[in-house]
Amino acid sequence: MTPRRLKLVLLLAGLAASGLALLAWTQQWFDVTLTDGRVLEVLGDTAAPAVSALALSGVVLVGALAIAGPVFRVILGILGSLIGFTIGFSAVLALLEPATASRALITEATGIAGNDAVTSEVTDVAVLPWGWVAVVAGVLLVIVGVLIAASARRWPGSTRRYNAVTVTREDGNPIDDWDSLSEGRDPTGGTEEGTRGAR
Secondary structure: OOHHHHHHHHHHHHHHHHHHHHHHHOOEEEEEEEOOOOEEEEEHHHHOOHHHHHHHHHHHHHHHHOOOOHHHHHHHHHHHHHHHHHHHHHHHHHHHOHHHHOHHHHHHHHOOOOHHHHHHOEEEEEEOOHHHHHHHHHHHHHHHHHHHHHHHHHOOOOOHHHOOOOOOOOOOOHHHHHHHHHOOOOOOOOOHHHHHHHO
């Protein structure tokens, strides 16, 4: 695979993983049944609220990678892995303790506060696939980040529009030209009088 194609594939993979995590965050993760028979639908924004900010950070990171230099690519690749790990970790915590993760919604529905009291109100929890989708998205982002950090120096440089362009005379440099203008001389080789006549 060519360096340019590798760069494109990794950037798209990072974008896809971040988008998948954000999508999972908007979906239902649990069905929580309470002691009074009510069933609460718990979305990812309740179960793992940090996932949305982390996923958006991943999207921004991909944009920065598109124009970053080799050193910053390595740093951003490592940062991307950390973001992916945190997404996966947040989702796993919610999946291990769904009643605790659903506490805010249960308190809103019952008026009961406190972790133990809220947990005692739950009789059953059905775990839906979207929480695991968030875990997978986090793992993918970790892998993409590692690959970016490992291959960053092979990527092609940014396009010319991102590079500063300096125009110099064949026999001079920009500092000499500015000095010439300050002294009233034409750096292109003409005379001050000729310049005035042209005006």
